[in-house]
Amino acid sequence: MNELFKEKVHVAFLGWEIERIVQPVIKMRATRLILICLPREEEGAWKYLLEIKRILEGEKITVDVIETSLYKMVSLLEILNKIFQVETRLGNEIYINVSAGTKITACASTIASMSTPGITAYYVRTKDYYPRNHMTFPQTLTKGIKEIFALPECQIDVPEGKYIKVLFAIERGEKELGGKVYLKTLIEDLKNMKVINVRPNSDPRKQASSEYMAMNKLLKQLQEWDYINISDKRRNKYITITRKGKDAVKMYLDYELDSKVIEKHHKQSIKEIIQLMDVPGELKLD
Incomplete structure (x- = not known):
């Protein structure tokens, strides 16, 4: 990909907060946010997602939404593996926010970033926290941004x-x-x-x-x-x-993607592209 058109892509998980997701994307001048959340019928924070989209689209920042469980570690690592491979093949810079979402998404995003070279993971420290049972929309779980800092690069060895x-x-x-x-x-x-x-x-x-x-x-x-x-x-x-072996395939398989083939699908969302990775003969390993 031409360096002049390289994107800054952020990945984050939906929680009961807005600034913690929105502010890093704006401050770090991202071009796109991949927001991962529960399926709409299960997602209690859907109003927060709509507000995040409204704010970022007002800043001309695209928001791609992927709906999945936020409580299944292997599934989350599989999705992140696919996202990282697609965006890396396209030559984009990838950042992941480990501070929003569930404790499991925090673990998954940290592990995934440490398992994949070139990914920048960051944590957003907020000014104020509010008790969840006293909240109503548009009040958020946290308010104000005190600090945004990158996590240290500690590589995790994965099987060859x-x-x-x-x-x-x-x-x-x-x-x-x-x-x-x-x-x-x-x-x-x-x-x-x-x-x-x-x-x-x-x-x-x-x-x-x-x-x-x-x-x-x-x-x-x-x-x-x-x-x-x-x-x-x-x-x-x-x-x-074994089950452990199947999980390893999901978390670590290199799909050997062709960047030229991916670029042909550039008008499709990241959600649609990673779905194609599971179709034999499309984007993935034969």
């Missing part, structure tokens, strides 16, 4: 991409094959994904042996992390992915 690709292949294989993925099938899948890439050998048996060794090295590590289970059978061994 090759391990997440193996998990992705196993999970996809389970869906297509009815629950069991056999070693031979998995090897072919990983070769097509270029996860296994051993030196060619004219002897088919030696070639197959090299491929099995390369795959077993990957599987051994995934088993140690409790991401997969491997059957005890000596022949026709099969692999199943």
Whole structure:
């Protein structure tokens, strides 16, 4: 993307407050806010969302709304993973407000920013706090901004991409094959994904042996992390992915997005773009 047209994109979670979300966006001269909230029928703070949109749109700042649960850690990390990948591929600067929303969104946004290079997380310290049970709209949970400060950059190590690709292949294989993925099938899948890439050998048996060794090295590590289970059978061994492994795919999968393809969808909202990431052959890993 042309540096002259790079956007400053902020991500925040809806709470019972307005200034804590709006002021950093305006003060830091953002071009767009991605506001994540509960589904409208469940969101008690919807009036606050409308006021946030009114204020920011008055400042010519676009507000994209994504509706999801604010109480499911893995789902939140999955959404943030997708948002960060799309905006990063477009060359945009990404900031995330960890101070608004629920305690779980605060944890998720902090973990996500520490797991992804180039993301700036910040906290907004307010002047006054009010008891929630004494509030009526347009009164907010907090009032006034005392300070906005960035969190320190503390990188969290996540599994290498090759391990997440193996998990992705196993999970996809389970869906297509009815629950069991056999070693031979998995090897072919990983070769097509270029996860296994051993030196060619004219002897088919030696070639197959090299491929099995390369795959077993990957599987051994995934088993140690409790991401997969491997059957005890000596022949026709099969692999199943655990819940922990499925969560890892959601939180860490690199969708290998093509920025040119994403730019073709530039008129669509971030919500619509990340939905396309789950459609085979659109934006994501094949």
